[in-house]
Amino acid sequence: xxxxxxxxxxxxxxxxxxxxxxxxxxxxxxxxxxxxxxxxxxxxxxxxxxxxxxxxxxxxxxxxxxxxxxxxxxxxxxxxxxxxxxxxxxxxxxxxxxxxxxxxxxxxxxxxxxxxxxxxxxxxxxxxxxxxxxxxxxxxxxxxxxxxxxxxxxxxxxxxxxxxxxxxxxxxxxxxxxxxxxxxxxxxxxxxxxxxxxxxxxxxxxxxxxxxxxxxxxxxxxxxxxxxxxxxxxxxxxxxxxxxxxxx
Amino acid sequence: xxxxxxxxxxxxxxxxxxxxxxxxxxxxxxxxxxxxxxxxxxxxxxxxxxxxxxxxxxxxxxxxxxxxxxxxxxxxxxxxxxxxxxxxxxxxxxxxxxxxxxxxxxxxxxxxxxxxxxxxxxxxxxxxxxxxxxxxxxxxxxxxxxxxxxxxxxxxxxxxxxxxxxxxxxxxxxxxxxxxxxxxxxxxxxxxxxxxxxxxxxxxxxxxxxxxxxxxxxxxxxxxxxxxxxxxxxxxxxxxxxxxxxxxxxxxxxxxxxxxxxxxxxxxxxxxxxxxxxxxxxxxxxxxxxxxxxxxxxxxxxxxxx
Numbered sequence: 054x055x056x057x058x059x060x061x062x063x064x065x066x067x068x069x070x071x072x073x074x075x076x077x078x079x080x081x082x083x084x085x086x087x088x089x090x091x092x093x094x095x096x097x098x099x100x101x102x103x104x105x106x107x108x109x110x111x112x113x114x115x116x117x118x119x120x121x122x123x124x125x126x127x128x129x130x131x132x133x134x135x136x137x138x139x140x141x142x143x144x145x146x147x148x149x150x151x152x153x154x155x156x157x158x159x160x161x162x163x164x165x166x167x168x169x170x171x172x173x174x175x176x177x178x179x180x181x182x183x184x185x186x187x188x189x190x191x192x193x194x195x196x197x198x199x200x201x202x203x204x205x206x207x208x209x210x211x212x213x214x215x216x217x218x219x220x221x222x223x224x225x226x227x228x229x230x231x232x233x234x235x236x237x238x239x240x241x242x243x244x245x246x247x248x249x250x251x252x253x254x255x256x257x258x259x260x261x262x263x264x265x266x267x268x269x270x271x272x273x274x275x276x277x278x279x280x281x282x283x284x285x286x287x288x289x290x291x292x293x294x295x296x297x298x299x300x301x
Numbered sequence: 302x303x304x305x306x307x308x309x310x311x312x313x314x315x316x317x318x319x320x321x322x323x324x325x326x327x328x329x330x331x332x333x334x335x336x337x338x339x340x341x342x343x344x345x346x347x348x349x350x351x352x353x354x355x356x357x358x359x360x361x362x363x364x365x366x367x368x369x370x371x372x373x374x375x376x377x378x379x380x381x382x383x384x385x386x387x388x389x390x391x392x393x394x395x396x397x398x399x400x401x402x403x404x405x406x407x408x409x410x411x412x413x414x415x416x417x418x419x420x421x422x423x424x425x426x427x428x429x430x431x432x433x434x435x436x437x438x439x440x441x442x443x444x445x446x447x448x449x450x451x452x453x454x455x456x457x458x459x460x461x462x463x464x465x466x467x468x469x470x471x472x473x474x475x476x477x478x479x480x481x482x483x484x485x486x487x488x489x490x491x492x493x494x495x496x497x498x499x500x501x502x503x504x505x506x507x508x509x510x511x512x513x514x515x516x517x518x519x520x521x522x523x524x525x526x527x528x529x530x531x532x533x534x535x536x537x538x539x540x541x542x543x544x545x546x547x548x549x550x551x552x553x554x555x556x557x558x559x560x561x562x563x564x565x566x567x568x569x570x571x572x573x574x575x576x577x578x579x580x581x582x583x584x585x586x587x588x589x590x591x592x593x594x595x596x597x598x599x600x601x602x603x604x605x606x607x
Contacts, residue, residue, distance in 0.1 A: 106504070142498065
């Protein structure tokens with residue numbers, strides 16, 4: 054079986070700063086794979102490099118068996134979509150939800166736009182009442198649902214999630230995570246998810262990779278993480294940090 | 302209409318759950334309008350501009366005399382009176398009629414300059430800002446070259462090269478007034494080009510052309526409208542200045558700047574010949590400035606929750 058995403062010794066350089074130093078990764082179709090690490094460890098950069106938003110200096114990325122060049126083809130965007138971290142920044146401030154969802158359909162020349170928009174909104178639990186709102190008329194959770202609808206409307210097989218819930222408060226976080234999990238099961242999607250919250254990763258992902266300063270530290274399964282079967286000090290520190298403050 | 306009907310209509314416009322594209326758009330326009338009309342001075346500016354439009358449209362009906370033919374024998378340089386409200390000029394023409402007809406030329410200049418200069422500036426600025434690199438460098442250096450000359454001097458040079466006349470004056474003013482718009486559009490583009498919502502559109506596979514046209518330009522337009530409106534007073538003054546120097550509209554065209562130029566010779570004894578068109582320029586410029594200020598408050602994307 055070919056991997057949904059295969060990253061081989063990927064290097065990303067921003068103005069002489071090496072954000073990724075030869076990271077390799079394999080994600081199987083239908084799998085949910087997590088990337089964890091502290092801020093600046095390169096996990097978001099890896100996601101953006103796969104999406105074509107970061108300058109790849111070396112290495113290769115293969116999606117569904119097809120090797121990607123520096124320039125992404127239109128077909129690529131129907132396979133891979135992304136949900137951004139900040140729902141307040143990822144929706145155009147002057148467009149209604151309707152316009153936002155219509156745009157990908159127009160770019161890819163879908164004829165049955167009306168039906169698809171309805172379906173996409175229903176799927177993420179937003180009724181028709183939200184369709185002609187502007188993003189400033191929506192709450193954070195609703196915005197993220199719109200962003201998910203926008204990512205799903207092209208029916209991709211792979212979804213890149215860049216800390217999709219970190220900007221939301223706890224109760225909304227759970228709703229959005231459940232929504233994502235439900236969508237994944239129904240559509241048999243492959244997830245590549247970045248988070249600094251180990252609890253979310255263990256809940257959502259089967260396998261994960263720990264990253265530090267642009268390099269992979271170790272690959273683990275979620276069970277490993279739960280049972281603390283970790284080999285590297287860095288991961289141990291992350292685990293300790295995620296346990297939070299312990300009263301002395 | 303009953304108060305109830307007005308209330309339901311307002312609720313419909315301000316609905317949090319618009320049911321159609323149309324309603325969402327109208328609701329937004331209504332919010333902007335409410336903010337705009339709450340500003341009394343801006344409203345006054347709008348009234349002045351509307352009055353200008355009405356006068357220009359109906360000059361043929363409103364003007365009591367011909368703007369180009371006067372009574373050389375009996376009515377030269379008459380002081381303002383009931384017969385000639387603003388007096389007459391050295392060729393016996395009624396100044397009120399000339400000012401009413403002159404409003405057409407003022408509008409002609411202002412609208413043509415705005416139509417030519419604003420889109421050029423918007424295009425140059427957004428393309429430079431979004432493309433970056435060499436494209437940006439080349440486009441912005443060209444803009445800098447235009448900005449390096451004082452506007453009126455450059456316009457003078459263009460008119461001198463193209464030949465005097467109101468069409469050439471319009472062209473010259475348009476050519477000299479787009480660079481600031483390009484700067485504004487570029488600055489706005491730079492602030493949004495790396496935002497996630499533009500990245501999201503890139504991730505849909507949109508072409509750069511589509512992104513600039515449909516996603517970046519709409520964000521630049523409101524600050525551009527504000528700037529163009531505020532510049533209109535300057536455009537009127539430049540056009541009048543060119544007319545005054547004999548390089549804009551040519552006599553007998555009743556253009557306000559040209560009228561001031563021809564009244565200059567008797568400005569001490571027959572002040573109304575130059576004074577009346579000067580006052581007209583003042584009022585219209587003021588109107589555009591007030592309108593521009595009001596639009597800034599109503600449309601500025603950084604203020605309020607637009």
